[in-house]
Every structure is written in C-alpha cells, then in structure tokens.
Amino acid sequence: MKKILLVGGGIAGLTMLRLLQNKGHHIRLIEKQPEWQISGTGLYMPSNGVVALEKIGLGDVVRQKGFIVSTRHIMNAKGNMILDLDLEKIWNREKPCLGINRKTLHDILLKGIDHTNITLGLTIDKLKANHDNVDVTFSDGKTDTYDIVIGADGLHSNTRTLTLGNIPLRKVTAQICRFIIKRPQHINSWSLYIDTIGQFLIIPMNDTEAYCYVNRKTKGFKTFDKKEYMKPFEKFAAPVSTILQDWNSETSHWDDLEELSPLSIMGKDRIVLIGDAGHGMPPFMAQGGALALEDAVVLSTLLENKDWSTIATSFTKHRTDRINWTRTRNRKREKLSKLPFWIAKLGLKKVGEKNWTEDYRPLAESPNW
Ligand SMILES: Cc1cc2nc3c(=O)[nH]c(=O)nc-3n(C[C@H](O)[C@H](O)[C@H](O)COP(=O)(O)OP(=O)(O)OC[C@H]3O[C@@H](n4cnc5c(N)ncnc54)[C@H](O)[C@@H]3O)c2cc1C
Numbered sequence: 015m016k017k018i019l020l021v022g023g024g025i026a027g028l029t030m031l032r033l034l035q036n037k038g039h040h041i042r043l044i045e046k047q048p049e050w051q052i053s054g055t056g057l058y059m060p061s062n063g064v065v066a067l068e069k070i071g072l073g074d075v076v077r078q079k080g081f082i083v084s085t086r087h088i089m090n091a092k093g094n095m096i097l098d099l100d101l102e103k104i105w106n107r108e109k110p111c112l113g114i115n116r117k118t119l120h121d122i123l124l125k126g127i128d129h130t131n132i133t134l135g136l137t138i139d140k141l142k143a144n145h146d147n148v149d150v151t152f153s154d155g156k157t158d159t160y161d162i163v164i165g166a167d168g169l170h171s172n173t174r175t176l177t178l179g180n181i182p183l184r185k186v187t188a189q190i191c192r193f194i195i196k197r198p199q200h201i202n203s204w205s206l207y208i209d210t211i212g213q214f215l216i217i218p219m220n221d222t223e224a225y226c227y228v229n230r231k232t233k234g235f236k237t238f239d240k241k242e243y244m245k246p247f248e249k250f251a252a253p254v255s256t257i258l259q260d261w262n263s264e265t266s267h268w269d270d271l272e273e274l275s276p277l278s279i280m281g282k283d284r285i286v287l288i289g290d291a292g293h294g295m296p297p298f299m300a301q302g303g304a305l306a307l308e309d310a311v312v313l314s315t316l317l318e319n320k321d322w323s324t325i326a327t328s329f330t331k332h333r334t335d336r337i338n339w340t341r342t343r344n345r346k347r348e349k350l351s352k353l354p355f356w357i358a359k360l361g362l363k364k365v366g367e368k369n370w371t372e373d374y375r376p377l378a379e380s381p382n383w
Contacts, residue, residue, distance in 0.1 A: 015040050016322070019150060019160040021138055022167030023050070025303050026289025028123040029310035030164055031131065032070060034317070041131055044152070046167070048135035052117045055192045055267055056225030058083070058204065058217050059112040059119075061105035062377045063304025066311050069383070075122055080114030081218040085203040086370075088362055093207070093251040096359055097366040101204075104371050105378045113204070113217040113224070115194075119303075137167075141176045143283050145323065162284045162322050164313070166306075169274060171291035177282050186271040186296045186348060188235045190227065191243060193266040197224040198253040207254050210355040211246040214254050226257065231352070240268065271296035276341065280333070281326030288313060288329075293337045298347035299373065301340045308381065309333065315383055336376065343373045 016039045020027050023045035031043050059067070059080070067076050086099040101110045140151035141163060148163045165173025174181060197218050207214045212230040219225055230243060240263040248258050273295045280292035289306035312332050316325060350358065361369075 016161040017159070018042070019044070019148075019158075019163045021163065021165050021173045022046075022171075022289075022291070023132065023134075024166060024168055024289065024306070025119070025123065026291070026306035026310055027164075027166035028120070028127070029066075029070065029307055030166060030288065030313065031127055032123060033310055033314035035128055035131060037314075037317075043132045044136040044138070045132065045134050046137040046153075050120065050134070052120050053267070054116045055194050056217055056219040056223075057114055057116050057119060057303050058300045059114060060300055060304050060374070060377070061101070061107060061110035062301075062381070063307050064110065064112055065381065066304065066307035069311050070307075072122055076112060076114060076119070077109065079118050079122065079220065080112040081220050082109045083111040083113050083204050083218065084109065086206070087203050088206045088208065088366070090359070091207060091209040091250045091254075096208075097362045099367060099370055104374055107378075111204075113219045115219045115223060115225075118220070138163075138172060138176065141173070141285060143177070143285055145283075148284050160284075162286065162317075162325055165281065165285065165287045165291045166289050167291050169272060169290040169294035171287060173285065174281075174287050174291050177285045177287070178277070181275055181277065183272040183274055183294075185235065186273055187229065188232070188237055188270045189240075189243065190229055190269045190271060191240075191263075191266050192225060192227050192269070193261065194219075194223055194225050195257050195260075197222055198257070201253065207250055208355065208358065209246075209250070213351070214247050214250060216253070216257075229351070240264075240266075273341075276338070277330075279326050280330045283324065283326055284322055286313060286326045286329050292333075293341065295341055295344050296348065298351065299340055299344045301344065301377075304377075305337060305340065308336070312383055336381075339376050347373070 018039050018041045020043040034041050067073050084101050088097040089095055137153045139153050142149040147159045149159050151157050165171050167173050201216050205216045215227040216224050244258050280287045288309040313329055316328055
C-alpha cells in the first residue's frame with residue numbers, strides 16, 4: 015500500500031482526494047484552516063471544467079445545483095448589446111458552462127469523502143525529497159514519510175516554496191470586488207456591462223442567486239476608498255444601478271490579482287504541484303477552477319503507473335501545452351481589458367466572436383484522458 019499526502023483542501027485537493035480514496039492507497043489530506051472557510055462567492059465554470067466534473071461523476075449534480083450558462087452577453091453601460099456569444103457554438107457541446115456558488119461546489123466535492131482522511135488546522139513545515147520517498151515534518155512537530163506529496167495549497171503554496179524556493183508572483187491588478195445578489199430573473203447568461211470606468215459582471219449561480227464581479231479600471235495600482243468604489247457604476251442602467259442600491263462594501267470580497275511565474279517543472283521528483291500551486295493565474299479566462307479539476311483527473315491517471323519516482327516530470331509533460339496556451343491567452347485578455355473603451359468596443363464588434371472561439375479552441379477539443 016502506497017502513502018500519499020495531499021496539502022490543501024480547495025478544488026484541486028478535494029478532487030484529488032475523491033479520485034484517489036478508493037484506489038487502495040493510504041491517503042491523508044491536510045488543510046491549514048482550522049475549519050472550512052470557502053473564500054470567494056461564485057465561480058464561472060467553463061466547459062472544460064464541466065467535462066472534468068463529468069469525468070469524476072459529478073456532471074449531473076453540478077448542473078442541478080448550479081446554473082447552466084449557454085450565452086455570454088457583453089453590453090455597454092446603457093445595456094445595449096455589443097456582443098452576443100453562443101457558448102454552445104464556441105465549445106461545440108450542449109449545456110456547456112456553469113455558474114455555481116463556491117460553497118455548493120465545495121460541498122459537492124466533499125460529499126462521499128471519508129472524513130477520517132482529512133485533518134484540518136494542520137500544515138507542513140519541512141519536506142525532504144529522497145529517491146524512494148518524501149520525509150515530512152508537520153506544523154504540530156510530528157513527522158512521517160510518504161511515497162508522494164501533492165501540493166494543492168493554492169497560489170501562495172508553501173509546498174512549492176519548500177520544494178522550489180521562492181517563485182515570484184506578478185501583481186496584475188488591485189481591488190476586484192465580488193458579492194452575491196438575488197438573481198435578477200431576466201439574467202440567464204454571463205452578463206457583462208462595460209464602460210470607460212470598468213467592468214461589471216453578473217453570473218447566475220442557481221435559480222435564486224447570482225454573483226457580481228466588478229473591476230474598476232485604474233492606471234497602475236491605485237486603490238480606491240472601498241465605500242466609493244461603486245459610485246461610477248451607479249450611473250449604469252438597470253440591473254446594475256438597482257443592484258447597487260443594496261450593495262455593502264464591508265460584506266463584499268476584495269481581491270488583488272496575481273500570477274505565478276511559469277514553472278519548468280511543477281514540483282520535483284515525488285512532489286507534485288497541482289491547481290494554483292502549480293500555475294496560478296488571474297481569472298481573465300476563468301480557467302483556474304477548470305484547470306485544477308483537469309490536473310486532478312490527469313494526475314490520478316498517471317498514478318496508475320507503478321513508478322512514481324519522476325511523477326512531477328511526467329505530470330508537467332502531460333499538462334504543459336494546455337496550461338501554457340491558457341496562460342498566453344489569459345495575458346492577451348489582460349491586455350485587452352486595459353484598452354480604452356472605444357477600441358475595446360470596436361474590437362468586440364468586429365472580431366469578438368472569432369477571438370473568443372480561438373481563445374478556447376484547444377480547451378474545447380476532447381482531452382486525451
Ligand atoms: C477574483 C477571482 C475570481 C476568480 N474567478 C474564477 C472563475 O470564475 N472561474 C474559475 O475557474 N476560477 C476562478 N478563479 C480562480 C480560482 O479561484 C482558483 O484557480 C481555484 O480556486 C484554484 O483552486 P486550488 O484548489 O488550486 O487552490 P485554492 O482554491 O487556493 O485552495 C487551496 C487550499 O489550500 C489551503 N492551504 C493553503 N496553504 C496551505 C498550507 N500551507 N497547508 C495546508 N493547506 C493550505 C487553503 O486554505 C485552501 O483551502 C478566480 C480567482 C480570483 C482571485
């Protein structure tokens with residue numbers, strides 16, 4: 015029986031645990047939070063993430079508990095349509111994408127997991143990679159030895175730092191604001207309202223709830239007084255202006271966006287980094303959750319091979335093309351998001367659908383797992 019340590023209980027870690035728990039291994043997941051704290055609000059799950067969820071047998075339940083998103087609407091501040099994208103066409107499948115509450119997805123991933131495999135409030139202090147195993151020192155001072163260690167501990171991964179040293183994060187933008195609202199009944203699609211001052215996105219998460227993702231354009235990293243942040247959006251047409259009547263800066267989630275420098279190997283020997291720990295990037299393509307799910311599916315397949323001594327190398331080989339493509343396209347989208355509004359609008363009208371289709375083309379192809 016082989017021993018596996020999973021560090022981090024987010025999307026990547028919990029999916030990995032689900033996939034490995036009945037394979038005859040001894041598996042342990044440690045999560046540094048003393049109790050589950052699901053950060054964020056909602057998640058837009060593009061079709062390749064839904065395909066991965068189907069692969070692990072959760073396709074029906076996420077469709078039932080989330081909201082099927084088949085169109086993207088991009089509008090100006092008055093609510094006039096700039097681009098109407100048919101996601102079934104872009105992804106070449108029915109019911110392609112989803113909006114879902116992050117807590118709902120977390121609960122779905124946790125259901126059916128043997129909880130005796132999980133320890134909350136624990137992390138790692140030291141890792142020592144040997145040829146045949148990895149020695150681990152935990153934050154409670156105890157030690158153990160594992161056949162592999164899987165770092166699924168997010169963008170600021172300690173597994174990564176203990177394995178590869180300090181890899182820099184690039185600061186991308188500051189003050190993204192997210193919050194949950196009662197779903198305006200006519201909002202059935204991914205609905206983005208844009209203007210010179212920024213972007214206001216509404217994504218349905220289920221029949222009754224939606225979440226908003228708001229990015230106010232700045233030069234450099236200027237930060238705003240949080241209470242004043244939404245002022246310019248109050249001039250937008252309904253539903254934005256009506257949503258903002260009840261907005262509360264203190265109950266909203268505020269994030270800075272960062273990107274991890276590309277890693278030539280996601281880990282080292284028997285230590286593997288998955289999800290944001292291996293390739294964290296800002297959500298311009300909304301791919302972080304989807305790639306984390308894909309990582310878990312691919313790694314669980316690779317672990318069916320008997321030799322785990324170079325698992326980090328083989329995992330990297332299987333994932334590099336898809337991740338590099340996404341990173342490159344994500345950076346292109348980051349640049350586009352900073353264009354003056356009139357140029358962005360013209361570009362969206364003329365080549366929006368073509369660009370969008372090309373951005374997701376390789377991710378829409380059937381994966382080789
Ligand atoms: C503003 C914003 C919006 C986003 N929107 C989307 C979207 O719409 N769609 C999408 O697909 N992606 C989106 N993402 C990205 C997505 O949230 C991440 O890619 C995804 O959560 C990565 O999952 P993960 O499991 O790798 O890491 P995480 O979700 O970060 O989970 C890591 C887990 O490890 C734990 N942990 C951390 N350090 C340690 C440690 N040392 N020891 C033990 N445990 C530890 C953490 O507590 C956490 O539970 C967004 C990100 C941001 C910032």
